[in-house]
Amino acid sequence: xxxxTQPISMDSYEGQEVNITCSHNNIxxxxxxxxxxxxxSQGPRFIxxxxxxxxxxxxxxxxxxxxxxxxxxxxxxxxxxDTAVYYCQTEAGGGNKLTFGTGTQLKVEL
Amino acid sequence: xxxxxxxxxHLIKTRGQQVTLRCSPxxxxxxxxxxxxxxxxxxxxxxxxxxxxERQRGNFPDRFSGHxxxxxxxxxxxxxxxxxxxxxxLCASSSPGQWAYEQYFGPGTRLTVT
Numbered sequence: 001x002x003x004x005t006q007p008i009s010m011d012s013y014e015g016q017e018v019n020i021t022c023s024h025n026n027i028x029x030x031x032x033x034x035x036x037x038x039x040x041s042q043g044p045r046f047i048x049x050x051x052x053x054x055x056x057x058x059x060x061x062x063x064x065x066x067x068x069x070x071x072x073x074x075x076x077x078x079x080x081x082d083t084a085v086y087y088c089q090t091e092a093g094g095g096n097k098l099t100f101g102t103g104t105q106l107k108v109e110l
Numbered sequence: 111x112x113x114x115x116x117x118x119x120h121l122i123k124t125r126g127q128q129v130t131l132r133c134s135p136x137x138x139x140x141x142x143x144x145x146x147x148x149x150x151x152x153x154x155x156x157x158x159x160x161x162x163x164e165r166q167r168g169n170f171p172d173r174f175s176g177h178x179x180x181x182x183x184x185x186x187x188x189x190x191x192x193x194x195x196x197x198x199x200l201c202a203s204s205s206p207g208q209w210a211y212e213q214y215f216g217p218g219t220r221l222t223v224t
Binding site: 034036041042043044045049062087095097098099100102103 | 112143145151152153154155158166167168200202212213214215216217218
């Protein structure tokens with residue numbers, strides 16, 4: 001089964017842009033890539049989703065290169081409240097099985 | 111509009127016992143997925159229900175079973191509990207027929223097996 005890996009942790013300061021990358025192999029052309037945010041003792045919360053090139057919404061951007069072996073979540077101008085764990089999710093491994101990445105703990109400081 | 115709700119919030123069971131967790135999806139959603147999240151790890155996909163049938167299943171033993179009711183609510187059953195089953199169990203719902211699209215998660219049920 002394909003693995004979906006992310007950096008364990010990242011540190012940033014308020015107002016900076018943060019880019020978190022997820023490595024995922026063995027996903028098909030139309031398989032979606034989704035990113036979630038999770039705070040302690042809460043369920044994950046949807047951030048953004050896409051399957052090719054670039055997607056942007058009011059809180060983030062998602063960049064997917066042509067080979068689709070990775071994706072990057074971009075958070076513009078982070079604040080203290082963005083401190084959380086961020087997960088990518090794919091349909092990696094075939095059989096339409098939803099797979100979460102290993103998660104990245106983002107810490108934002110003043 | 112209530113989001114995804116789960117019950118109970120916390121549960122303590124003994125090894126070998128059986129447990130049933132419940133989930134009510136967000137209004138208008140017909141697809142329910144269950145995940146297991148061990149402490150410090152990402153959620154692991156258990157299975158997904160759509161139209162009262164199990165549509166996809168992750169790498170979990172048959173001790174894990176589920177059910178979806180006509181009102182789209184769902185139950186997760188775990189038999190012969192092991193210490194390793196201690197985790198946060200998350201339920202997620204999504205829009206009609208869109209199993210892999212934006213999922214709305216509930217707060218989870220924290221299961222502790224002693």
